[in-house]
Amino acid sequence: MISIQNISKSFNKDSVTALRNINIEVERGELFGLIGPDGAGKTTLFRILATLLLADEGRAEIGGRDVVRDYKAIRRTIGYMPGRFALYQDLSIWENLQFYASVFGTTVAENYERIKPIYSQIEPFKDRRAGQLSGGMKQKLALSCALVHKPDILLLDEPTTGVDPVSRKEFWDILQLLRGQGLTIIVSTPYMDEARLCDRIALLQKGQILEQNTPDGIVSGHSEPLFSVRGPNMFALLQAVRLWPGTYSCFAFGDSHHAYLRPGAKPADLKDFLHQKGFENVAVEAIQPDIEDIFMHLLPA
Amino acid sequence: MLSALIRKEFSQILRNVNIIRMMLMAPLIQLIIIPLAADFEVKNINLAVLDRDHSTYSHKITNKMVASGYFKLVDMPHDEAAAQRAMDEGRADLALEIPAHFERDLVREDEATVKIRTDAVNGVKAGLGMNYGGQIISAVNNEIRQDFVQMPRFNPLPMIDINTRFWYNPDFNYRHYMAPGILALLLTMVGSMMCALNIVREREIGTMEQMNVTPVKSWQFLLAKLIPFWVIGLVSLTIGLLACFLIFGIVSAGSYLTIYLFAMVYLVAALGIGQLIASFTDTQQQATLFSFFFMMMFVLLSGLYTPIESMPPWAQWLAWANPVTHFVDVMRSVVLKGSTFMDLLPRFWSICGFAVLFNVIAVFSYRKRMG
Structure with missing residues (x-):
C-alpha cells in the first residue's frame, strides 16, 4: 500500500541529514509505527509522504501512485495529521469539521459513519472553539477532520505527544478500531510503550532505520541478556555500573537501571564490584528486554 | 469549495x-x-527684531510682520549677540535686523538693506518664514515708493499686480x-x-x-x-x-x-x-x-x-x-x-x-x- 524506497533528504545545503536511505513497505490494513526520539526524521518522512516535501533521492508510492508525480490524486486518498495542532482555533469543532469536509467536496453527513466513533466523543461540545479544547479533544477533532473525506490511508505525526495518559489510551483504541475498518495507518511516536500497539514498527534514529519488524520480532531478535540494577543512591550507582569494564551499556529506566553486559561478564561480578565501591543492598536481576531497552541498546554508544 | x-x-x-x-x-x-x-501652513513663527534705527519705516516693517498673523514677536534684542542668543536658545525662529540709518539711507540713497536670519533646523518653517518675511518687506517697500512718487508722472512706474486664486481648493x-x-x-x-x-x-x-x-x-x-x-x-x-x-x-x-x-x-x-x-x-x-x-x-x-x-x-x-x-x-x-x-x-x-x-x-x- 505504501512503498518507500531509498528515500534521503537533507536540509541547509546538505549540512543536516534528516533521512538517509529509508526503505519501508506498509501493507494494506496495517498499523505501522515509526518509533524514534525528537529529531529522528519522523516529521520529514511524513511530509514527503504527504506530498508537502520533495525528497533528494529515492521514491515513494502510496496506493501505487508516485508522491511526486501523482500528488493531486494522493492528496485525496490520504488523511494527514501534522505534529502540531493545525486546525483553526477560532472556529468551532463543528465549523472546522464542516470546513474540511467541504474543502474535499463532501459533507459531514455523507461520511458521518466513518468519523462517528471519534466525533461522537466530542460532539457534545461541537460549538466550542477549537482553541479552547483540551489536548486530547484537539487530537480527536484533528483525527475527525483528517477522516472526514474518507481517506484510505492515515498519516499521523505524533498524535499523542502532549496528551494525557487516559486520552492517549483512548486515541490508540480508536486507531485499532480504524485499522479494523481496513484503513492503512502510519503513526509516529516518541513513546516506546505505544510501539507495542503497532503491527510493525521501524526504529528511527538520526535519519536512519535501526530496525524494522513486528514488536515481538524485534524483542525476540535480541537475545543479549539484560539486567536490572537497583539500590540506594541511584545516580551514583549509574555512574558506578558504567565504570565497570564488563558493562556494555547502562541507562536509567524508571526506578531501576537497565544494563547490558559484555559477553562473558557475570552479574555476580558486577555485584562484587559495586560492593567494593561501597554500594550495599544492590539487587541485580535478569529481566526480559522491552522495545525501549532494545532501542537504547541499538543506539551508537 | x-x-x-x-x-x-x-x-x-x-x-x-x-x-x-x-x-x-x-x-x-x-x-x-x-x-x-x-498642516504645511506655518503660523506662529517666533520673531526677534533687532531694530537699530527706531524710525517710522522700521516700525512699519515690524508692525506689518506681526499684523500678518504669521509672526509672533517674542523678543526685541538690543544688540546682535542678544539676537543670536534668542535664536540659539530656540526662542526665535527668525531674526530681523534693521540697521541704523535705515530710513535715512532709504530716502537719501534710495537703497537700504535689512538682514533676515532663520533657524534652518526646521527647514519648512525657515523657508516659509523667509518667504513670508520677504513678501511683507517688499510690500512695505512698495508702499514707501508710492509715498515718494507724489505726483503721477507721465509714465507711471509699471507694476505687475499679482492676483492669486487657488483653483480647486479656493480656501x-x-x-x-x-x-x-x-x-x-x-x-x-x-x-x-x-x-x-x-x-x-x-x-x-x-x-x-x-x-x-x-x-x-x-x-x-x-x-x-x-x-x-x-x-x-x-x-x-x-x-x-x-x-x-x-x-x-x-x-x-x-x-x-x-x-x-x-x-x-x-x-x-x-x-x-x-x-x-x-x-x-x-x-x-x-x-x-x-x-x-x-x-x-x-x-x-x-x-x-x-x-x-x-x-x-x-x-x-x-x-x-x-x-x-x-x-x-x-x-x-x-x-x-x-x-x-x-x-x-x-x-x-x-x-x-x-x-x-x-x-x-x-x-x-x-x-x-x-x-
Missing part, C-alpha cells in the same frame, strides 16, 4: 475584534488627527488636500498589511500545512483571502468618506462612482502586495516589519506629503512606479477637481497594470510544496 473558503475567512475575521476595531477606528482616527496635525484648505490622500493610504494598509498578516498567520500556526494537503488550489486559497479584505477595504473607504463629510464637510467634486471604481481596482493591487509580502515571510513579525518598510517607502514616495515634482528625477521615477502615487492622485483629482473617469483613464490603466502584475507574481510565488 471557494464559497466554503470564503465563508471560513469571513467568520474568522468577524470574530476577530481587533480587525473590526481596526476597520472602523483606523479611518476615523487617521482622518481626524493627520489632516489637523500635519487653500489643507484638510481638503490631505483627507483624500489619507483615504488612499488607508486602502493600502487594509489591502497589503492586514491581508499579509492574515496569510502569514496561517503559516505560523500551522494551518497552512493542513491546508496544503487538501485539493484546494493555490489560486483558490489566495482568492478566498483576497475577497474578504477587498470588502473590508470598501467598507473602510465608505466610513472614511462619510467621516470626511461629517468632520470636514468635504463633498467630492467628482462622482463617488468614479472613486469606488478606482478603489475596487486599487484594492486588488494592494492585496497583491500583501500576498507578495506573505509569500516571502514566515512569521507575523517578519510580515509586520516587511510591510512597515514598504508602507514607509510607499507613503513617502507617493506625493502625499511632499510634491513629486520637487523630487530628484530618479525619485520621481520611483514615485510613478509606486501604486500609491497613482491612487493618491486619483483621489485628489476626483474629490477636489471633479475629474471624471475619462479624465483619469491613463491612471486607471496604470492601476490595472499594478493589480495584474502583483497578483500574477503572488500566485506564482506561493508554493504548496517545499523544495
Whole structure:
C-alpha cells in the first residue's frame, strides 16, 4: 500500500541529514509505527509522504501512485495529521469539521459513519472553539477532520505527544478500531510503550532505520541478556555500573537501571564490584528486554 | 469549495475584534488627527527684531510682520549677540535686523538693506518664514515708493499686480488636500498589511500545512483571502468618506462612482502586495516589519506629503512606479477637481497594470510544496 524506497533528504545545503536511505513497505490494513526520539526524521518522512516535501533521492508510492508525480490524486486518498495542532482555533469543532469536509467536496453527513466513533466523543461540545479544547479533544477533532473525506490511508505525526495518559489510551483504541475498518495507518511516536500497539514498527534514529519488524520480532531478535540494577543512591550507582569494564551499556529506566553486559561478564561480578565501591543492598536481576531497552541498546554508544 | 473558503475567512475575521476595531477606528482616527496635525501652513513663527534705527519705516516693517498673523514677536534684542542668543536658545525662529540709518539711507540713497536670519533646523518653517518675511518687506517697500512718487508722472512706474486664486481648493484648505490622500493610504494598509498578516498567520500556526494537503488550489486559497479584505477595504473607504463629510464637510467634486471604481481596482493591487509580502515571510513579525518598510517607502514616495515634482528625477521615477502615487492622485483629482473617469483613464490603466502584475507574481510565488 505504501512503498518507500531509498528515500534521503537533507536540509541547509546538505549540512543536516534528516533521512538517509529509508526503505519501508506498509501493507494494506496495517498499523505501522515509526518509533524514534525528537529529531529522528519522523516529521520529514511524513511530509514527503504527504506530498508537502520533495525528497533528494529515492521514491515513494502510496496506493501505487508516485508522491511526486501523482500528488493531486494522493492528496485525496490520504488523511494527514501534522505534529502540531493545525486546525483553526477560532472556529468551532463543528465549523472546522464542516470546513474540511467541504474543502474535499463532501459533507459531514455523507461520511458521518466513518468519523462517528471519534466525533461522537466530542460532539457534545461541537460549538466550542477549537482553541479552547483540551489536548486530547484537539487530537480527536484533528483525527475527525483528517477522516472526514474518507481517506484510505492515515498519516499521523505524533498524535499523542502532549496528551494525557487516559486520552492517549483512548486515541490508540480508536486507531485499532480504524485499522479494523481496513484503513492503512502510519503513526509516529516518541513513546516506546505505544510501539507495542503497532503491527510493525521501524526504529528511527538520526535519519536512519535501526530496525524494522513486528514488536515481538524485534524483542525476540535480541537475545543479549539484560539486567536490572537497583539500590540506594541511584545516580551514583549509574555512574558506578558504567565504570565497570564488563558493562556494555547502562541507562536509567524508571526506578531501576537497565544494563547490558559484555559477553562473558557475570552479574555476580558486577555485584562484587559495586560492593567494593561501597554500594550495599544492590539487587541485580535478569529481566526480559522491552522495545525501549532494545532501542537504547541499538543506539551508537 | 471557494464559497466554503470564503465563508471560513469571513467568520474568522468577524470574530476577530481587533480587525473590526481596526476597520472602523483606523479611518476615523487617521482622518481626524493627520489632516489637523500635519498642516504645511506655518503660523506662529517666533520673531526677534533687532531694530537699530527706531524710525517710522522700521516700525512699519515690524508692525506689518506681526499684523500678518504669521509672526509672533517674542523678543526685541538690543544688540546682535542678544539676537543670536534668542535664536540659539530656540526662542526665535527668525531674526530681523534693521540697521541704523535705515530710513535715512532709504530716502537719501534710495537703497537700504535689512538682514533676515532663520533657524534652518526646521527647514519648512525657515523657508516659509523667509518667504513670508520677504513678501511683507517688499510690500512695505512698495508702499514707501508710492509715498515718494507724489505726483503721477507721465509714465507711471509699471507694476505687475499679482492676483492669486487657488483653483480647486479656493480656501487653500489643507484638510481638503490631505483627507483624500489619507483615504488612499488607508486602502493600502487594509489591502497589503492586514491581508499579509492574515496569510502569514496561517503559516505560523500551522494551518497552512493542513491546508496544503487538501485539493484546494493555490489560486483558490489566495482568492478566498483576497475577497474578504477587498470588502473590508470598501467598507473602510465608505466610513472614511462619510467621516470626511461629517468632520470636514468635504463633498467630492467628482462622482463617488468614479472613486469606488478606482478603489475596487486599487484594492486588488494592494492585496497583491500583501500576498507578495506573505509569500516571502514566515512569521507575523517578519510580515509586520516587511510591510512597515514598504508602507514607509510607499507613503513617502507617493506625493502625499511632499510634491513629486520637487523630487530628484530618479525619485520621481520611483514615485510613478509606486501604486500609491497613482491612487493618491486619483483621489485628489476626483474629490477636489471633479475629474471624471475619462479624465483619469491613463491612471486607471496604470492601476490595472499594478493589480495584474502583483497578483500574477503572488500566485506564482506561493508554493504548496517545499523544495
